[in-house]
Amino acid sequence: MAIQWFPGHMTSARKKAGEAMENIDVVIEVVDARLPAASCNPMIQELRAHRQRPCLKILNKADLADPxxxxxxxxxxxxxxxxxxxALSCKKASDVxxxxxxxxxLAPHRNDNVKPLRMMIMGIPNVGKSTLMNALLGRKLSAVGDEPAVTKxxxxxxxxxxxxxVDTPGMMWPKIAYDSDGYMLAASHAIGRNAVIDEEVATFLANLLLARYPTHLTERYGFDIKGMDGVAVIEAVAKRRAMRLKGGGLDLEKAALVFLQDYRDGKLGRVSLETPETRDAMLAEHARLLELRKQEGPRADAPLPAEPPTDE
Structure with missing residues (x-):
């Protein structure tokens, strides 16, 4: 399943952000430290490049990520x-x-009471922009919530x-180029649930953790992961937590939601879904598959795989 999510208000948000950037000195781009590249909006880079604005890139939720x-x-x-x-946590006053x-x-020419430094906070939904805004101001101006696209x-x-x-609404981009990015964003709750199937997202996340952080699963849930794949992990979570349907079958949807929430809350340990090396490997594999498609012709229309690259 290719994940795409671009609510209508984001088109207007992009236009307004581009206009406002003319009067901004520094862009503060907030990304999720667990998936820093996947949570970078390419439209923000385009807007910055057009206006030639420097960027403070904040890897937020660093307390949840692999150091x-x-x-x-x-x-x-x-x-x-x-x-x-x-790297910091926008929930820690000392970090903010x-x-x-x-x-x-980054803007030494604006450093006095006559010319105040003008900063714009940007980023995708649910990475902590509004939390940062409110913490810096010491009062609540921006809405904060655990759902994407709260600020509009x-x-x-x-x-x-x-x-x-200036705080801007969370902006996604019209087309997520890589399926694995879509799954990582969905797992981290940057994409609305109406655009995803929770069991598929949880299975993707479980496969990734099996490849990179297998002991985290054992420590959290207490089951032996030997021979498991992502589907088996979600089934095991359902059994361990006694999540069953009325007919007695496993409630995999509920188990998937619990598993995803455990990751989002940091209960699975400090986890990073990508590194520069795995990112490069994913991009190289994607390019290889695209080249194969070109060679095979127009009938090669199967979707590209979303499996995360391993560290092997």
Whole structure:
């Protein structure tokens, strides 16, 4: 199943963000530290490039991500021109307090009471933009919720005389190019449930964890994972938690939701769904399959696989 999700208000949000960026000095792009590349919206890069705006890239929810993978991503992003990357948790006051100071060197010409630093918070839904906005302002201006696309309009506020903030609605892009990105985004709750089948998303996540973090599953659920695939993991969760339908069969939909929520809440341990290396492997495999399709001709119309690349 190819996952696509682009609510109508996001077209308007993109247009307004492009217009507002003319009067912005620094873009603060918030991504999910567990899937930093998959949660980067390519439209934000396009808007930044057009206006030549520097970027503070915040890998939020770093307390839920694998520290080694996070460091690899910081090294990766900090090699990009015009980008400063930092890993933090927008729920920690000490982390949030660092943000204005990290932005100032990116726009040294706006560093006084006459010319306040103007910052715009951008990112896909449900990565913590509004949480960051409210924490920086010390008051609630942006709606916060555990559902994607809670914020639907721009919100402006002043931190102090030297710092102005604009929060934008979470923006997806019209077409998710890679199936595995769609599954990672859905697993991390950046995509509305109406666009996904929870059991398929949970199976994808279980396969990924079996490949990269198998002991996390055993530690959380207490079952032996030997010989299991993703489907078997969800079945085992259902059995372990006594999730059954009225007829006695396993309630796999409920088990899938519990499994996904455990991941989202960090109960499966510190997990990263991608690293720079696995990202490169996925892109290379995708390019290989596309080339095979070209060689085989128009009848090769089967969807590309969404299985995550292993570390082998």
């Amino acid at each position: 080694a993978a996070t460091q690899a991503w910081l090294d990766y992003f900090n090699r990009q021109p015009g980008v400063k990357a930092v 307090a660092r943000v204005p100071g990290l932005c100032r060197p 309009s721009q919100v402006r506020g002043e931190i102090d005389l030297r710092h102005v903030l």
